[in-house]
Amino acid sequence: MPRSEEECRRIIEEENRQPFLPWMTVGEFSALSERQKSRELQKYTQYFTTYLGFWKTCDLSSCRRAKACKGFLTEAQYRAEPGYHDSFPPCVGPGGARQPEVLACIGQLGGEEEDEPKYDGRRGMDVE
Numbered sequence: 001m002p003r004s005e006e007e008c009r010r011i012i013e014e015e016n017r018q019p020f021l022p023w024m025t026v027g028e029f030s031a032l033s034e035r036q037k038s039r040e041l042q043k044y045t046q047y048f049t050t051y052l053g054f055w056k057t058c059d060l061s062s063c064r065r066a067k068a069c070k071g072f073l074t075e076a077q078y079r080a081e082p083g084y085h086d087s088f089p090p091c092v093g094p095g096g097a098r099q100p101e102v103l104a105c106i107g108q109l110g111g112e113e114e115d116e117p118k119y120d121g122r123r124g125m126d127v128e
Contacts, residue, residue, distance in 0.1 A: 041087040042072050048105045054091040054098065063091065 003011075016027025021044050029037060046069040049055070055063040060071045069089050077084045082095035092098045 038086040039072060042089050045088050045092075045102060045106075046070070048102050048109065049089055049091055051109065052101060052105055054089075058091045060090070 016025060016030070018026045020026045020029045021040060024040060029040065032040065049069040055067060055069050058064055058069070058071065063070050069091060071089045071091060073084055073086065073090055077090055077094075078086065080094060084090060084094055085092065085096045085099060088096065088099060088102060092102060
């Protein structure tokens, strides 16, 4: 049965109200320009690069002084070859050199669990 126009609109509105980033919904994020989207994603990944201590070796003195990741990509870094990934701050490096570390941290701190069960039942109790 086909959906009515009103039902389609309601579904889209529900999707737009879903959280995307801790401070922004899907609808708010999709309304931004590409550079603004990139900046918001960099703000998010800065939490994880700070946790990993990337600020200690960062080229930006503002990051080292603040002891936290505060940097955003410049226009030159957006155009650089190999290019910087536009969702990560500059301390991740060109070509996403340190990107796997950040993604692993996001998974770890974000609560993603491993596929293997942590509790293996009462296997040790069965042995007499």
